[in-house]
Every structure is written in structure tokens, then in C-alpha cells.
Amino acid sequence: MRLTFSRPSRHAMIVIAVFLGMTAPSLGWSLDITEPPPTERRETVSLADAAVHALQHNLDITVSRHTKESRLFDITVEQAKFDPTLSVNGQYNRTVNPLNRPVFGGTGASLGQITTFDQRSTSLTFDASTNLITGGNFDVNYAPSRSSINQNVARGFLFNPSWTGGLAFTFTQPLLRNAGIAINQTFIKVAQNNAEVEQHVFRDRVMTVVATVEQTYWELVFANENLKVAQAAMKAAEELLATNRAKAKAGIMSIVDVLQAEAAVASRVEQVLVAEKTIRDQEDQLRRLLNPGEDELRQDVRLTPADSPVTFLEPISLQEAIDTAIEQRPEIAQAKKNIESGELNRQFARNQLLPTLSFQGTMGLAGLGADYGDSFTKNFSGDFYNYGAGLVFSYPLGNRSAVSTYNKRKLEAQNAEVALTNVRQQIIVGVREAVRRVQTDFKRIETTKSARIMAEKQLQAEQERLKVGLSTTRFVLDFQRDLATAQGNELRAIVDYNKSLSNLARHKATTLDRYHLELS
Numbered sequence: 069m070r071l072t073f074s075r076p077s078r079h080a081m082i083v084i085a086v087f088l089g090m091t092a093p094s095l096g097w098s099l100d101i102t103e104p105p106p107t108e109r110r111e112t113v114s115l116a117d118a119a120v121h122a123l124q125h126n127l128d129i130t131v132s133r134h135t136k137e138s139r140l141f142d143i144t145v146e147q148a149k150f151d152p153t154l155s156v157n158g159q160y161n162r163t164v165n166p167l168n169r170p171v172f173g174g175t176g177a178s179l180g181q182i183t184t185f186d187q188r189s190t191s192l193t194f195d196a197s198t199n200l201i202t203g204g205n206f207d208v209n210y211a212p213s214r215s216s217i218n219q220n221v222a223r224g225f226l227f228n229p230s231w232t233g234g235l236a237f238t239f240t241q242p243l244l245r246n247a248g249i250a251i252n253q254t255f256i257k258v259a260q261n262n263a264e265v266e267q268h269v270f271r272d273r274v275m276t277v278v279a280t281v282e283q284t285y286w287e288l289v290f291a292n293e294n295l296k297v298a299q300a301a302m303k304a305a306e307e308l309l310a311t312n313r314a315k316a317k318a319g320i321m322s323i324v325d326v327l328q329a330e331a332a333v334a335s336r337v338e339q340v341l342v343a344e345k346t347i348r349d350q351e352d353q354l355r356r357l358l359n360p361g362e363d364e365l366r367q368d369v370r371l372t373p374a375d376s377p378v379t380f381l382e383p384i385s386l387q388e389a390i391d392t393a394i395e396q397r398p399e400i401a402q403a404k405k406n407i408e409s410g411e412l413n414r415q416f417a418r419n420q421l422l423p424t425l426s427f428q429g430t431m432g433l434a435g436l437g438a439d440y441g442d443s444f445t446k447n448f449s450g451d452f453y454n455y456g457a458g459l460v461f462s463y464p465l466g467n468r469s470a471v472s473t474y475n476k477r478k479l480e481a482q483n484a485e486v487a488l489t490n491v492r493q494q495i496i497v498g499v500r501e502a503v504r505r506v507q508t509d510f511k512r513i514e515t516t517k518s519a520r521i522m523a524e525k526q527l528q529a530e531q532e533r534l535k536v537g538l539s540t541t542r543f544v545l546d547f548q549r550d551l552a553t554a555q556g557n558e559l560r561a562i563v564d565y566n567k568s569l570s571n572l573a574r575h576k577a578t579t580l581d582r583y584h585l586e587l588s
Contacts, residue, residue: 108368108369108370109367109368109369109370110369110370110371110372111369111370111371111372112371112372112373112374113354113371113372113373113374114373114374114375115281115282115285115373115374115375116583118281118285118354118357118358119278119281119282119583119585120583120585121358122277122278122281122357122358122359123274123277123278123585125358125359125360126277126357126358126359127359128273128277129273129274129277132269132270132273132274133270135266135269135270136263136266136267136269136270139259139262139263139265139266140263142259142262142263143256143259143260143263145259146255146256146258146259147256149199150198150199150200150201151198152196152197152198153196153197153198154194154195154196155193155194155195155196156192156193156194156195157191157192157193157195158190158191158192158193159189159190159191159192159193160188160189160190161188161189161190161191162186162187162188162189163185163186163187163188164184164185164186164187165184165185165187166182166183166184166185167179167182167183167184167185168182184218185217185218186217186218187215187216187217187218188215188216188217189213189214189215189216190213190214190215191211191212191213191214192211192212192213193209193210193211194209194210194211195207195208195209195210196208196209200241201249201252201253202241202247202248202249202252203241203242203246203247203248203251203252204239204240204241204242205238205239205240206237206238206239206240207236207237207238207239208235208236208237209234209235209236209237209238210233210234210235210236211233211234211236212231212232212233212234212440212443212444212447213231213232213233214229214230214231214440215229215230215232216228216229216230227436227437227438229438230436230437230438231436231437231438231439231440231442231443232434232435232436232443233433233434233435233436233440233443233444233446233447234432234433234434234435234447235432235433235434235447235448236430236431236432236433237430237431237432238428238429238430239427239428239429239430240426240427240428240429241426241427242424242425242426243425243426243427244422244423244424244425245419245420245422245423245424245425246419246420246424247419248419250415251415251416251419254412254413254415254416255416257408257409257412258409258412258413261405261406261408261409261412262405262409264401264405265401265402265405265406268398268399268401268402268405269398269402270587271398271580271587272398272399274580274587275398275574275577275579275580276574277357278579278580278583278585279570279571279573279574279579280357281354281357281358282567282570282579283567283570283571284350284353284354284357285354285373285375286377286563286566286567286570287350287353287563287567288347288350288351288353288354288371288373289373289375289376289377289563290559290560290563291343291346291347291349291350292347292372292373293559294343294346294556294559295340295343295344295346295347297552297555297556297559298336298339298340298342298343298552299340300552300555301336301339301548301549301551301552302333302336302337302339302340304548305329305332305333305335305336305545305548306333306336308329308332308541308544308545308548309326309329309330309332309333312325312326312329312541313326313329325540325541328541328542328545329541329545332545332548339552351369351370351371354371355369355371377562377563377565377566378565378566378569379513379562379565381510382506382569384503384506384507384572386499386500386503389499389502389503389572389575389576390495390496390499390500392576392577392578393495393496393498393499393575393576393577394492394495394496396576396577396578397491397495397576397577398577399491399495400488400491400492400495403484403487403488403491404488406484406487406488407481407484407485407488409484410477410480410481410483410484410485411481413477413480413481414474414477414478414480414481416477417470417473417474417476417477417478418474420470420473420474421467421470421471421474423461423462423463424460424461424462424463425459425460425461426459426460427457427458427459428457428458428459428460429455429456429457429458430454430455430456430457431453431454431455431456432453432454432455433447433448433450433452433453434447434452434453434454435447435448435449435452436452495575498575499572499575499576502568502571502572502574502575502576503572505568505571505572506565506568506569506571506572509561509564509565509567509568510565512561512564512565513558513561513562513565515561516554516557516558516560516561517558519554519557519558520551520554520555520557520558522554523547523550523551523553523554523555524551526547526550526551527544527547527548527550527551530543530544530547531544
């Protein structure tokens with residue numbers, strides 16, 4: 069099925085216009101539609117207050133802040149690998165075995181029957197170890213113990229029960245792979261770099277939120293000023309309608325001119341309604357950025373911007389803007405830290421290509437006595453001791469895993485350097501475009517201002533012609549519409565210029581400087 073629409077005849081248009089004119093009073097066009105309901109609450113907000121409030125309560129800022137803080141724990145995790153470890157192990161063991169042969173020093177030369185060998189031991193082991201920043205490991209072990217056997221086979225034992233004590237020191241130090249302070253601090257430094265990167269990510273997020281607040285704030289300013297333009301156009305149409313009705317009543321103007329004026333008033337009312345809705349939408353967008361809380365967001369709060377847009381040209385140097393952006397943009401700092409981390413990972417992977425060669429040294433003291441005190445004294449007397457040293461060497465044949473990891477880390481380091489070059493190029497192009505936008509939008513202010521002045525003069529001239537009967541209502545309405553359009557274009561150019569200044573500050577990473585804000 070196809071629907072076909074035909075153009076209405078002039079007679080039909082007049083009938084429709086008459087109907088609209090007759091029903092216009094019942095539609096309430098004479099009411100002040102901008103008057104707020106009694107439940108509304110108005111608040112005046114400045115751009116600086118909005119920016120600070122957004123930083124304090126914005127949800128994206130909160131998430132980014134928590135992520136930044138979580139990176140600090142990664143540093144502690146890597147540093148904790150060198151924390152000492154203390155362990156305590158207590159054991160009690162009893163073993164009852166039948167003897168099938170004599171025990172030297174415990175039984176006679178021969179056994180006439182099965183003899184029970186009942187041995188009991190109690191031990192307590194203290195062990196403390198730590199990984200050294202050089203890659204080595206140091207371990208201290210102290211293990212006193214008590215042992216006893218049943219009395220019927222205890223002949224020949226010096227002490228029953230007996231106390232023994234053992235103190236052992238063990239030191240291991242790699243000489244090739246994993247040797248050295250720099251290698252063993254690799255992942256601590258990488259974690260520190262990641263924390264700094266997250267700090268720059270947080271700063272970038274803060275500037276993004278502030279820039280978004282600025283863009284939304286200026287759109288709200290435009291919506292409010294555009295409403296004034298729409299209201300002025302509606303008022304001008306209503307005045308023309310009143311004049312035409314008076315002339316039509318006096319018989320010096322046709323009903324067609326009255327109908328045209330009424331249609332124009334209806335159109336202007338629609339524009340005012342749309343402008344009002346746009347203000348409400350922009351207010352909600354700004355309040356959403358400020359994150360007032362769900363209960364507050366449910367309330368009907370009207371925001372009134374306190375700041376006016378600037379219309380003067382700020383001095384801009386393209387090269388200076390590029391240099392400032394290269395120096396302050398968080399992306400540059402992130403890319404540099406990624407290069408540093410990539411180089412650290414590459415050096416660590418290169419170290420893993422080496423074979424394992426470790427030095428091991430041990431030293432111990434021993435003691436024996438009838439009680440713990442006697443055993444402890446003899447343990448630390450130095451009469452009974454042991455020591456030893458050696459080297460341990462190992463190397464996996466082929467070592468393909470280490471070689472592949474090294475090649476991977478080398479490519480990642482190269483990619484990090486390429487990423488820095490790419491970021492610098494993007495920043496330069498972005499700053500150039502932002503500067504051009506500022507300059508273009510400022511020129512638009514001058515041109516739209518000239519167009520608005522000309523529209524005012526044309527409307528004034530056409531109104532004078534209408535008074536002497538040399539023009540028609542349609543022409544006057546057309547010039548009224550052109551003036552409203554010119555006023556809207558001028559407002560749009562002014563707001564766009566302020567948004568462009570905000571965009572340039574974002575590209576230069578000086579957004580926070582405009583409000584004298586510092587991140588701690």
C-alpha cells in the first residue's frame with residue numbers, strides 16, 4: 069500500500085489557519101511557560117565550582133582513584149618477596165619395634181627372645197630465612213630435640229633421655245643467572261613504573277572529567293541564551309499579531325495577514341518549548357557529571373550558570389602550545405615509563421639466558437647433654453661443628469624458553485619506543501587542529517555578529533515599510549526569523565569558541581592549571 073499526499077489548496081490553508089486562530093486562546097499560549105513549578109529549586113553554579121564538585125564526587129574519578137591506589141600495593145607485593153620468613157615446627161614421635169638382632173650398646177651380645185625397642189623423640193625446629201636483594205638466600209635453623217628409649221635396652225647409652233641441639237647456617241648466592249641487585253629489583257621497578265603510569269592515567273581522567281564539565285556547562289549557557297532568543301522572537305511575533313488584529317479590525321488589513329501572524333506565533337511557541345526542553349536536558353547532563361546522589365538526582369533542581377562566555381581572543385602560539393603539550397601530556401609520561409619498563413624486562417630476560425651457577429656454603433654447631441641446658445651450652449661451645457662449601461651448575465639444553473622470552477621482551481621494548489613516537493605525532497596533530505578551531509571559532513564570532521547586526525537593520529527597515537504599507541506581514545515574519553537565526557548563530561559561535569578554548573587546554577594538558585588545581 070502506498071500513501072499519497074497532495075498539496076492543500078489555498079482555501080484549505082486559510083480554513084486551517086482560521087481554526088488555529090480561533091483555538092489559540094484555549095491552548096494557553098498567553099501563559100508564561102518559563103515560570104517554574106512550585107516544586108522546583110534553583111541553584112546558581114559557577115564553572116569552577118562545577119569542576120571542583122565533579123572531581124570530588126564523579127564516579128569515574130572514584131574508580132580511577134581506586135585503581136591508582138591499587139598499583140601501590142603491587143609495589144609492596146614485589147618488595148615483600150625479600151621479607152624474612154619465620155617458621156616453627158614441633159613434633160613428637162614414638163616408635164616401638166621388635167628387635168631381631170642385638171643393638172650395639174643397648175642389648176647383650178645375643179638375644180634369647182624378641183625384645184621390644186621403644187624409642188621416643190620430641191623436637192622443636194625454629195627456621196628463619198630471607199631472600200637477599202643480591203639474589204641469594206640466607207637460612208638459619210635451630211632444632212633442639214629430646215630422645216629416649218626403654219630402660220631394658222638402654223645399657224651402654226651415655227644419656228637416656230638425651231638432649232641434642234643443632235644450629236645450622238646456609239647461604240646460597242647465584243653467580244650468573246638471577247645474580248645482582250639490579251636484576252632482582254626489576255619487578256619492583258616495573259611495579260613502581262606501573263604505579264606512576266596509573267598516576268598519569270588518573271591525571272588524564274581528571275582532566276577529561278573537567279573538560280567534559282566545561283563542554284556541558286557551555287552548552288547549558290547556550291541553551292539558556294538560546295531560550296532568550298526564542299522568547300524574544302515569540303514576543304516580536306505576538307506584537308506583530310496584536311498590531312495586525314487591530315488593523316484588521318479597523319479594516320485596513322486583510323485576515324490573511326492576521327492568520328500569517330498567528331501561524332508565526334504558534335511556530336515561535338514551539339521553538340520556546342523545544343528550547344526549554346534543551347535546557348532541562350543540559351541541566352540533567354551537568355548534574356549527572358556532578359554526581360549528586362540518586363536521591364538528589366530524583367529532585368527537580370534547576371541550574372543557573374553564573375559564568376559568561378569570553379569573546380576576546382587569547383594570544384596563542386602554535387609552537388608554544390605544541391611544546392607545552394609534549395611536556396605535560398600524561399600520554400607522553402606513560403609512554404616513557406612503558407619504554408623504561410620494557411627495557412627492564414628485556415634486561416631481565418637477557419639475564420635468564422645465562423646458565424645457573426650458584427655458590428652454597430653451610431656451617432653448623434652441635435651439642436649433646438643430659439638436659440636442655442647442658443645441651444644448649446655445649447651446642448654453642450664450638451667444640452662440635454661442621455662446615456662446607458660448593459658450586460652448583462646447571463643449564464637447560466637448547467634453553468628455548470628463555471630465548472623465546474628474550475625475543476618477545478625485545479620486541480615489546482621496540483614497540484614501546486614506536487608507541488612514544490606515535491603518541492607525539494598524535495599530540496602534535498591534535499594541538500594544531502585545536503589551535504585552528506580556536507582561531508576559526510573566534511572569526512565566526514565576528515562574522516556572525518556582523519550578520520546579526522545586518523539582520524536587525526533589515527528587520528527594522530522592513531517594519532518601517534510595513535507601517536507605510538510598502539511591505540507585507542510575511543516579509544516581516546521572514547526577517548524576524550532571519551534575525552532569530554542570526555542571533556542563534558552568534559550565540560553558537562561564542563559558545564563554540566569557549567568550548568574550543570577548553571578543548572585546546574585539554575590538548576595542552578593545562579586544564580587543571582586554569583583552576584589552580586593540583587593532584588596530590
